[in-house]
Amino acid sequence: xxxxxxxxxxxxxxxxxxxxxxxxxxxxxxxxxxxxxxxxxxxxxxxxxxxxxxxxxxxxxxxxxxxxxxxxxxxxxxxxxxxxxxxxxxxxxxxxxxxxxxxxxxxxxxxxxxxxxxxxxxxxxxxxxxxxxxxxxxxxxxxxxxxxxxxxxxxxxxxxxxxxxxxxxxxxxxxxxxxxxxxxxxxxxxxxxxxxxxxxxxxxxxxxxxxxxxxxxxxxxxxxx
Amino acid sequence: xxxxxxxxxxxxxxxxxxxxxxxxxxxxxxxxxxxxxxxxxxxxxxxxxxxxxxxxxxxxxxxxxxxxxxxxxxxxxxxxxxxxxxxxxxxxxxxxxxxxxxxxxxxxxxxxxxxxxxxxxxxxxxxxxxxxxxxxxxxxxxxxxxxxxxxxxxxxxxxxxxxxxxxxxxxxxxxx
Numbered sequence: 201x202x203x204x205x206x207x208x209x210x211x212x213x214x215x216x217x218x219x220x221x222x223x224x225x226x227x228x229x230x231x232x233x234x235x236x237x238x239x240x241x242x243x244x245x246x247x248x249x250x251x252x253x254x255x256x257x258x259x260x261x262x263x264x265x266x267x268x269x270x271x272x273x274x275x276x277x278x279x280x281x282x283x284x285x286x287x288x289x290x291x292x293x294x295x296x297x298x299x300x301x302x303x304x305x306x307x308x309x310x311x312x313x314x315x316x317x318x319x320x321x322x323x324x325x326x327x328x329x330x331x332x333x334x335x336x337x338x339x340x341x342x343x344x345x346x347x348x349x350x351x352x353x354x355x356x357x358x359x360x361x362x363x364x365x366x367x368x369x370x371x372x373x374x375x376x377x378x379x380x381x382x383x384x385x386x387x388x389x390x391x392x393x394x395x396x397x398x399x400x401x402x403x404x405x406x407x408x409x410x411x412x413x414x415x416x417x418x419x420x421x422x423x424x425x
Numbered sequence: 426x427x428x429x430x431x432x433x434x435x436x437x438x439x440x441x442x443x444x445x446x447x448x449x450x451x452x453x454x455x456x457x458x459x460x461x462x463x464x465x466x467x468x469x470x471x472x473x474x475x476x477x478x479x480x481x482x483x484x485x486x487x488x489x490x491x492x493x494x495x496x497x498x499x500x501x502x503x504x505x506x507x508x509x510x511x512x513x514x515x516x517x518x519x520x521x522x523x524x525x526x527x528x529x530x531x532x533x534x535x536x537x538x539x540x541x542x543x544x545x546x547x548x549x550x551x552x553x554x555x556x557x558x559x560x561x562x563x564x565x566x567x568x569x570x571x572x573x574x575x576x577x578x579x580x581x582x583x584x585x586x587x588x589x590x591x592x593x594x595x596x597x598x599x600x601x
Contacts, residue, residue: 248523249555250547267515269522271494274514292490292499299492301471306529310537331473413489 204257207232209273212253214373215412217270217305220251220298220363224274225292227354228281228408231318261315271298279302280357283314285350286421294357297336301364306326311374335363340390348396354401365391366414386419432457433480435471437464442493443477444586445521447499452582453504494525501579508578517573517580520559524587527552533590553591560584 208226211218213236225232237327243249247268254273256265267273275295278284287293311321339349349357369383376382389396394417399408399415432450436443438461450457468474472491479496481488490496498518503506507514530549533542543546547555563572572580 247560248519249551263496265512267519269519269526272515272518272522275518276511279511279514288499288502289488291502292495293497296490296492299495303492307544315541315548335473364506372494 202261203382205231206257208235208255208257209233210235210237210255211253212236212245215367216252217302217367219367219371220274220360221252221254221270221277221365223359223404224277224281224356227283227359227401227403228277229403230281233401269303272357274360278359283354283356284361285355290350296356297332297339297357298326298364299351300332300335301361304332305364305367308372312372325385329383329386329387333388335393336394337388337390345390345393347393349394354398354403358394358398362395362414365418366412367396369417370412370414380417385386387418430456430481430483431584432482434458434477435460435462435480437461440590444589445497445583446477446479446493447522448582448586449497449504449506449579452506452577453500455500455504467488471513494521497521497583501582506510506577506579506582508573513573520556520572520580521583523552523556523559524583527556528587528590550592552574556587 204326209218209221209225209231209232217269222234223374237245237251240250247266250268252270252273253266253268254276258264259357260270277285279335284294306322311318311325314321320341336349340347343350346352349361350353363405365383365387369380372379395418396415432455432543434443434446434457436446436459437582462470462476464476466548472489476490477491477493477496479490479499481490491500507517527549530545530547530552533545534549535596538547542556560572564570567573569575572584
Protein backbone atom coordinates (compact mmCIF):
# COMPACT_ATOMS: atom_id res chain seq x y z
CA UNK A 201 0.00 0.00 0.00
CA UNK A 202 1.39 3.43 -0.88
CA UNK A 203 2.22 5.81 1.90
CA UNK A 204 0.44 8.82 0.55
CA UNK A 205 -3.30 9.36 0.21
CA UNK A 206 -5.12 8.38 -2.97
CA UNK A 207 -6.98 11.70 -3.12
CA UNK A 208 -5.58 15.22 -3.18
CA UNK A 209 -7.71 18.33 -3.18
CA UNK A 210 -5.99 21.48 -4.41
CA UNK A 211 -7.44 24.80 -3.30
CA UNK A 212 -6.73 27.98 -1.38
CA UNK A 213 -6.41 27.86 2.39
CA UNK A 214 -9.97 29.00 2.99
CA UNK A 215 -13.48 27.58 3.12
CA UNK A 216 -14.60 28.72 -0.34
CA UNK A 217 -16.21 26.44 -2.90
CA UNK A 218 -14.04 23.48 -1.88
CA UNK A 219 -15.97 22.87 1.32
CA UNK A 220 -18.52 20.51 -0.19
CA UNK A 221 -15.68 18.40 -1.60
CA UNK A 222 -13.83 18.35 1.74
CA UNK A 223 -16.92 17.13 3.53
CA UNK A 224 -17.68 14.50 0.85
CA UNK A 225 -14.12 13.15 1.02
CA UNK A 226 -14.47 12.97 4.80
CA UNK A 227 -17.85 11.25 4.64
CA UNK A 228 -16.42 8.75 2.15
CA UNK A 229 -13.90 7.66 4.76
CA UNK A 230 -11.01 7.68 2.28
CA UNK A 231 -7.53 8.98 2.92
CA UNK A 232 -7.11 12.40 1.42
CA UNK A 233 -4.93 15.44 1.74
CA UNK A 234 -5.19 19.05 0.77
CA UNK A 235 -2.63 21.11 -1.13
CA UNK A 236 -2.49 24.89 -1.28
CA UNK A 237 -0.53 25.57 -4.48
CA UNK A 238 1.44 28.82 -4.79
CA UNK A 239 -0.88 31.18 -6.59
CA UNK A 240 -0.84 32.38 -9.33
CA UNK A 241 2.46 30.59 -10.05
CA UNK A 242 0.83 27.17 -10.25
CA UNK A 243 -2.07 28.33 -12.41
CA UNK A 244 -0.67 26.87 -15.65
CA UNK A 245 -0.28 23.49 -13.93
CA UNK A 246 -4.03 23.14 -13.38
CA UNK A 247 -6.24 21.67 -16.14
CA UNK A 248 -8.32 24.82 -16.44
CA UNK A 249 -6.01 27.27 -14.68
CA UNK A 250 -8.33 27.38 -11.67
CA UNK A 251 -9.11 25.60 -8.45
CA UNK A 252 -10.41 23.48 -6.82
CA UNK A 253 -8.83 20.48 -8.53
CA UNK A 254 -9.23 16.86 -7.46
CA UNK A 255 -6.40 14.42 -8.14
CA UNK A 256 -7.17 10.71 -7.81
CA UNK A 257 -4.03 8.62 -8.08
CA UNK A 258 -4.11 6.07 -10.85
CA UNK A 259 -3.86 2.42 -9.88
CA UNK A 260 -2.03 -0.39 -11.64
CA UNK A 261 -0.05 1.90 -13.88
CA UNK A 262 -3.04 4.00 -14.94
CA UNK A 263 -2.70 7.77 -15.20
CA UNK A 264 -3.92 9.99 -12.41
CA UNK A 265 -7.51 11.13 -12.86
CA UNK A 266 -7.67 14.91 -12.53
CA UNK A 267 -10.83 17.01 -12.62
CA UNK A 268 -11.85 20.63 -12.02
CA UNK A 269 -14.99 22.58 -11.22
CA UNK A 270 -16.34 22.39 -7.70
CA UNK A 271 -19.81 21.17 -8.65
CA UNK A 272 -18.35 18.51 -10.92
CA UNK A 273 -15.90 17.30 -8.23
CA UNK A 274 -18.73 17.07 -5.70
CA UNK A 275 -20.98 15.08 -8.04
CA UNK A 276 -18.13 12.73 -8.96
CA UNK A 277 -17.25 12.07 -5.31
CA UNK A 278 -20.93 11.69 -4.40
CA UNK A 279 -21.41 9.09 -7.13
CA UNK A 280 -18.10 7.33 -6.46
CA UNK A 281 -18.90 6.88 -2.77
CA UNK A 282 -22.63 6.24 -2.83
CA UNK A 283 -24.04 9.56 -1.67
CA UNK A 284 -25.97 10.21 -4.89
CA UNK A 285 -29.14 8.22 -5.57
CA UNK A 286 -28.96 5.86 -8.57
CA UNK A 287 -32.41 6.95 -9.72
CA UNK A 288 -31.76 9.82 -12.10
CA UNK A 289 -34.86 11.78 -11.13
CA UNK A 290 -33.93 11.61 -7.45
CA UNK A 291 -30.37 12.64 -8.34
CA UNK A 292 -31.62 15.56 -10.41
CA UNK A 293 -33.73 16.87 -7.53
CA UNK A 294 -30.65 16.83 -5.31
CA UNK A 295 -28.46 18.46 -7.96
CA UNK A 296 -31.07 21.16 -8.47
CA UNK A 297 -30.65 22.25 -4.86
CA UNK A 298 -26.89 22.50 -5.19
CA UNK A 299 -27.12 24.54 -8.39
CA UNK A 300 -29.58 26.89 -6.72
CA UNK A 301 -27.31 27.29 -3.67
CA UNK A 302 -24.42 28.04 -6.01
CA UNK A 303 -26.46 30.74 -7.77
CA UNK A 304 -27.26 32.23 -4.38
CA UNK A 305 -23.54 32.32 -3.57
CA UNK A 306 -22.76 34.03 -6.89
CA UNK A 307 -25.36 36.67 -6.07
CA UNK A 308 -23.76 37.10 -2.65
CA UNK A 309 -20.38 37.74 -4.26
CA UNK A 310 -21.88 40.15 -6.79
CA UNK A 311 -23.36 42.34 -4.05
CA UNK A 312 -20.20 42.00 -1.94
CA UNK A 313 -17.87 43.36 -4.63
CA UNK A 314 -20.26 46.11 -5.75
CA UNK A 315 -18.73 49.49 -5.03
CA UNK A 316 -20.63 51.64 -4.30
CA UNK A 317 -23.31 49.46 -2.74
CA UNK A 318 -25.86 48.25 -5.25
CA UNK A 319 -29.35 47.86 -3.85
CA UNK A 320 -30.51 45.81 -6.80
CA UNK A 321 -27.73 43.27 -6.33
CA UNK A 322 -28.41 43.10 -2.60
CA UNK A 323 -32.07 42.46 -3.37
CA UNK A 324 -31.15 39.72 -5.83
CA UNK A 325 -29.05 37.96 -3.16
CA UNK A 326 -31.85 38.40 -0.66
CA UNK A 327 -34.42 36.95 -3.07
CA UNK A 328 -32.32 33.89 -3.90
CA UNK A 329 -31.48 33.22 -0.27
CA UNK A 330 -35.13 33.58 0.78
CA UNK A 331 -36.30 31.25 -1.98
CA UNK A 332 -33.61 28.68 -1.21
CA UNK A 333 -34.53 28.65 2.50
CA UNK A 334 -38.20 28.27 1.56
CA UNK A 335 -37.57 25.35 -0.81
CA UNK A 336 -35.19 23.56 1.57
CA UNK A 337 -37.57 24.02 4.51
CA UNK A 338 -40.46 22.62 2.50
CA UNK A 339 -38.33 19.61 1.54
CA UNK A 340 -37.15 19.07 5.14
CA UNK A 341 -40.75 19.08 6.35
CA UNK A 342 -41.91 16.79 3.52
CA UNK A 343 -39.07 14.41 4.44
CA UNK A 344 -40.38 14.11 8.01
CA UNK A 345 -38.30 16.83 9.64
CA UNK A 346 -35.53 14.40 10.60
CA UNK A 347 -32.78 16.86 9.73
CA UNK A 348 -32.18 15.34 6.30
CA UNK A 349 -33.34 16.68 2.96
CA UNK A 350 -33.93 13.22 1.55
CA UNK A 351 -34.16 9.85 3.28
CA UNK A 352 -32.70 9.32 6.70
CA UNK A 353 -28.97 9.27 6.04
CA UNK A 354 -26.38 11.84 5.06
CA UNK A 355 -26.79 12.52 1.33
CA UNK A 356 -25.06 14.58 -1.34
CA UNK A 357 -27.81 17.20 -1.00
CA UNK A 358 -27.32 17.41 2.77
CA UNK A 359 -23.59 17.87 2.42
CA UNK A 360 -23.54 20.48 -0.34
CA UNK A 361 -26.46 22.47 1.11
CA UNK A 362 -24.71 22.59 4.49
CA UNK A 363 -21.46 23.59 2.77
CA UNK A 364 -22.99 26.62 1.07
CA UNK A 365 -24.34 27.98 4.35
CA UNK A 366 -20.93 27.48 5.88
CA UNK A 367 -19.14 29.20 2.99
CA UNK A 368 -21.19 32.32 3.51
CA UNK A 369 -21.89 32.48 7.22
CA UNK A 370 -18.48 31.28 8.46
CA UNK A 371 -16.23 31.72 5.43
CA UNK A 372 -17.23 35.24 4.43
CA UNK A 373 -17.38 36.94 7.80
CA UNK A 374 -14.04 38.66 7.25
CA UNK A 375 -15.23 40.11 3.96
CA UNK A 376 -18.72 41.12 5.11
CA UNK A 377 -18.90 41.73 8.83
CA UNK A 378 -22.70 41.80 9.03
CA UNK A 379 -23.31 38.55 7.13
CA UNK A 380 -24.39 36.58 10.20
CA UNK A 381 -26.99 39.23 11.04
CA UNK A 382 -28.20 39.14 7.44
CA UNK A 383 -28.52 35.36 7.09
CA UNK A 384 -29.27 34.02 10.57
CA UNK A 385 -32.74 35.60 10.99
CA UNK A 386 -33.83 34.04 7.70
CA UNK A 387 -33.03 30.50 8.78
CA UNK A 388 -36.09 28.51 9.76
CA UNK A 389 -36.03 26.13 12.75
CA UNK A 390 -35.99 23.27 10.26
CA UNK A 391 -32.80 24.57 8.68
CA UNK A 392 -31.16 25.19 12.04
CA UNK A 393 -31.95 21.58 12.95
CA UNK A 394 -30.67 20.39 9.55
CA UNK A 395 -27.35 22.17 10.12
CA UNK A 396 -26.98 20.61 13.56
CA UNK A 397 -27.84 17.12 12.31
CA UNK A 398 -25.35 17.28 9.41
CA UNK A 399 -22.59 18.65 11.59
CA UNK A 400 -23.04 15.94 14.21
CA UNK A 401 -23.15 13.03 11.75
CA UNK A 402 -20.67 10.36 12.86
CA UNK A 403 -19.28 10.14 9.30
CA UNK A 404 -18.08 13.72 9.63
CA UNK A 405 -16.64 13.76 13.12
CA UNK A 406 -13.01 13.58 11.93
CA UNK A 407 -13.50 16.80 10.00
CA UNK A 408 -15.88 18.72 12.22
CA UNK A 409 -13.60 18.57 15.26
CA UNK A 410 -10.93 20.45 13.30
CA UNK A 411 -13.21 22.91 11.59
CA UNK A 412 -15.23 25.96 12.57
CA UNK A 413 -18.74 25.09 13.64
CA UNK A 414 -21.57 26.49 11.56
CA UNK A 415 -24.13 25.16 14.05
CA UNK A 416 -22.59 27.23 16.81
CA UNK A 417 -23.08 30.37 14.74
CA UNK A 418 -26.70 29.76 13.75
CA UNK A 419 -28.06 28.08 16.86
CA UNK A 420 -30.64 29.95 18.75
CA UNK A 421 -31.36 29.07 22.38
CA UNK A 422 -35.07 28.80 21.67
CA UNK A 423 -34.77 26.57 18.59
CA UNK A 424 -37.39 23.98 19.31
CA UNK A 425 -39.15 21.52 17.10
CA UNK B 426 -39.35 5.93 -21.93
CA UNK B 427 -43.01 5.08 -22.13
CA UNK B 428 -45.05 6.08 -25.14
CA UNK B 429 -47.01 8.65 -23.23
CA UNK B 430 -44.07 10.54 -21.70
CA UNK B 431 -43.93 14.11 -22.87
CA UNK B 432 -41.98 17.19 -21.88
CA UNK B 433 -42.61 20.90 -21.65
CA UNK B 434 -39.64 23.25 -21.56
CA UNK B 435 -40.47 26.68 -20.19
CA UNK B 436 -38.11 29.49 -21.09
CA UNK B 437 -37.87 32.85 -22.82
CA UNK B 438 -37.91 33.01 -26.58
CA UNK B 439 -34.10 33.17 -26.66
CA UNK B 440 -31.13 30.86 -27.08
CA UNK B 441 -30.01 31.74 -23.55
CA UNK B 442 -29.65 28.93 -21.06
CA UNK B 443 -32.13 26.57 -22.69
CA UNK B 444 -30.34 25.61 -25.86
CA UNK B 445 -28.62 22.58 -24.39
CA UNK B 446 -31.98 21.25 -23.15
CA UNK B 447 -33.64 21.89 -26.53
CA UNK B 448 -30.90 19.99 -28.34
CA UNK B 449 -30.98 17.09 -25.88
CA UNK B 450 -34.77 16.74 -26.11
CA UNK B 451 -34.47 16.75 -29.89
CA UNK B 452 -31.54 14.32 -30.01
CA UNK B 453 -33.39 12.10 -27.55
CA UNK B 454 -36.39 12.04 -29.89
CA UNK B 455 -38.60 13.15 -27.03
CA UNK B 456 -42.18 14.28 -27.43
CA UNK B 457 -41.71 17.89 -26.30
CA UNK B 458 -42.98 21.41 -26.65
CA UNK B 459 -41.77 24.77 -25.50
CA UNK B 460 -43.70 27.39 -23.52
CA UNK B 461 -42.77 31.05 -23.20
CA UNK B 462 -44.45 32.13 -19.97
CA UNK B 463 -45.57 35.76 -19.62
CA UNK B 464 -42.77 37.39 -17.66
CA UNK B 465 -42.70 38.52 -14.92
CA UNK B 466 -46.41 37.74 -14.61
CA UNK B 467 -45.77 33.98 -14.28
CA UNK B 468 -42.64 34.25 -12.14
CA UNK B 469 -44.34 33.20 -8.91
CA UNK B 470 -45.71 30.05 -10.50
CA UNK B 471 -42.23 28.65 -11.07
CA UNK B 472 -40.65 26.54 -8.29
CA UNK B 473 -37.59 28.79 -8.02
CA UNK B 474 -39.21 31.86 -9.67
CA UNK B 475 -36.78 31.47 -12.57
CA UNK B 476 -36.51 29.83 -15.96
CA UNK B 477 -35.81 27.37 -17.51
CA UNK B 478 -38.15 24.80 -16.02
CA UNK B 479 -38.59 21.26 -17.33
CA UNK B 480 -41.93 19.51 -16.87
CA UNK B 481 -42.03 15.76 -17.53
CA UNK B 482 -45.49 14.27 -17.91
CA UNK B 483 -46.23 10.56 -17.73
CA UNK B 484 -49.90 9.80 -17.83
CA UNK B 485 -51.38 11.69 -14.88
CA UNK B 486 -48.02 12.40 -13.22
CA UNK B 487 -46.01 15.55 -13.57
CA UNK B 488 -42.40 15.90 -12.49
CA UNK B 489 -40.69 19.28 -12.43
CA UNK B 490 -37.00 20.13 -12.55
CA UNK B 491 -35.24 23.52 -12.53
CA UNK B 492 -31.70 24.84 -13.03
CA UNK B 493 -30.39 24.55 -16.58
CA UNK B 494 -27.29 22.48 -15.68
CA UNK B 495 -29.36 19.97 -13.68
CA UNK B 496 -31.93 19.81 -16.51
CA UNK B 497 -29.21 19.14 -19.08
CA UNK B 498 -27.52 16.43 -17.03
CA UNK B 499 -30.85 14.75 -16.30
CA UNK B 500 -31.88 14.72 -19.97
CA UNK B 501 -28.42 13.56 -21.04
CA UNK B 502 -28.60 10.63 -18.63
CA UNK B 503 -32.19 9.82 -19.52
CA UNK B 504 -31.51 9.69 -23.26
CA UNK B 505 -28.17 7.92 -23.00
CA UNK B 506 -25.80 10.74 -23.93
CA UNK B 507 -23.80 10.37 -20.75
CA UNK B 508 -21.23 7.63 -20.32
CA UNK B 509 -22.04 5.21 -17.52
CA UNK B 510 -18.45 5.38 -16.31
CA UNK B 511 -18.42 8.15 -13.73
CA UNK B 512 -14.89 9.30 -14.53
CA UNK B 513 -15.76 9.74 -18.20
CA UNK B 514 -18.95 11.52 -17.16
CA UNK B 515 -16.98 13.85 -14.91
CA UNK B 516 -14.64 14.77 -17.76
CA UNK B 517 -17.63 15.78 -19.88
CA UNK B 518 -19.27 17.67 -17.04
CA UNK B 519 -16.04 19.53 -16.41
CA UNK B 520 -16.18 21.04 -19.89
CA UNK B 521 -19.83 21.97 -19.48
CA UNK B 522 -19.20 23.65 -16.12
CA UNK B 523 -16.31 25.63 -17.55
CA UNK B 524 -18.53 26.70 -20.44
CA UNK B 525 -21.18 28.00 -18.00
CA UNK B 526 -18.46 30.02 -16.29
CA UNK B 527 -17.37 31.54 -19.62
CA UNK B 528 -20.96 32.60 -20.34
CA UNK B 529 -21.27 34.11 -16.88
CA UNK B 530 -18.00 35.99 -17.40
CA UNK B 531 -19.34 37.27 -20.71
CA UNK B 532 -22.38 38.80 -19.02
CA UNK B 533 -20.22 40.12 -16.18
CA UNK B 534 -18.04 41.87 -18.75
CA UNK B 535 -21.11 43.50 -20.25
CA UNK B 536 -22.80 44.46 -17.03
CA UNK B 537 -20.24 44.82 -14.24
CA UNK B 538 -18.05 47.94 -13.87
CA UNK B 539 -14.40 47.34 -14.76
CA UNK B 540 -12.93 47.90 -11.31
CA UNK B 541 -15.15 45.24 -9.77
CA UNK B 542 -14.48 42.67 -12.48
CA UNK B 543 -11.01 41.83 -11.18
CA UNK B 544 -12.45 40.81 -7.82
CA UNK B 545 -14.69 38.22 -9.43
CA UNK B 546 -11.89 36.18 -10.94
CA UNK B 547 -10.54 35.36 -14.37
CA UNK B 548 -12.27 37.47 -16.96
CA UNK B 549 -14.16 36.55 -20.10
CA UNK B 550 -11.21 36.87 -22.48
CA UNK B 551 -8.97 34.60 -20.41
CA UNK B 552 -11.67 31.99 -19.86
CA UNK B 553 -12.74 32.01 -23.51
CA UNK B 554 -9.17 31.53 -24.75
CA UNK B 555 -8.71 28.69 -22.33
CA UNK B 556 -11.88 26.81 -23.21
CA UNK B 557 -11.31 27.18 -26.96
CA UNK B 558 -7.77 25.84 -26.50
CA UNK B 559 -9.20 22.93 -24.50
CA UNK B 560 -11.83 22.13 -27.14
CA UNK B 561 -9.23 22.25 -29.92
CA UNK B 562 -6.81 20.12 -27.94
CA UNK B 563 -9.41 17.42 -27.39
CA UNK B 564 -10.59 17.53 -31.00
CA UNK B 565 -7.02 17.13 -32.32
CA UNK B 566 -7.03 13.63 -30.91
CA UNK B 567 -10.51 12.85 -32.13
CA UNK B 568 -10.67 10.63 -35.19
CA UNK B 569 -14.42 10.99 -35.60
CA UNK B 570 -14.87 14.69 -34.93
CA UNK B 571 -16.60 14.18 -31.59
CA UNK B 572 -15.17 15.43 -28.32
CA UNK B 573 -15.35 12.01 -26.73
CA UNK B 574 -15.66 8.60 -28.31
CA UNK B 575 -17.13 7.96 -31.70
CA UNK B 576 -20.67 9.24 -31.33
CA UNK B 577 -22.47 12.35 -30.16
CA UNK B 578 -22.38 12.82 -26.43
CA UNK B 579 -23.54 15.32 -23.84
CA UNK B 580 -20.23 17.16 -24.22
CA UNK B 581 -20.74 17.68 -27.96
CA UNK B 582 -24.26 18.98 -27.44
CA UNK B 583 -23.36 21.34 -24.62
CA UNK B 584 -20.28 22.60 -26.46
CA UNK B 585 -22.33 23.30 -29.59
CA UNK B 586 -24.97 25.14 -27.54
CA UNK B 587 -22.19 27.18 -25.90
CA UNK B 588 -20.82 28.45 -29.22
CA UNK B 589 -24.32 29.00 -30.59
CA UNK B 590 -25.09 31.31 -27.68
CA UNK B 591 -21.78 33.09 -27.54
CA UNK B 592 -20.74 33.71 -31.12
CA UNK B 593 -23.57 35.99 -32.27
CA UNK B 594 -23.69 37.77 -28.92
CA UNK B 595 -19.99 38.31 -28.51
CA UNK B 596 -18.99 39.46 -31.99
CA UNK B 597 -19.18 43.13 -30.98
CA UNK B 598 -16.75 42.28 -28.16
CA UNK B 599 -14.27 40.34 -30.29
CA UNK B 600 -10.76 41.68 -30.51
CA UNK B 601 -9.90 40.72 -34.08
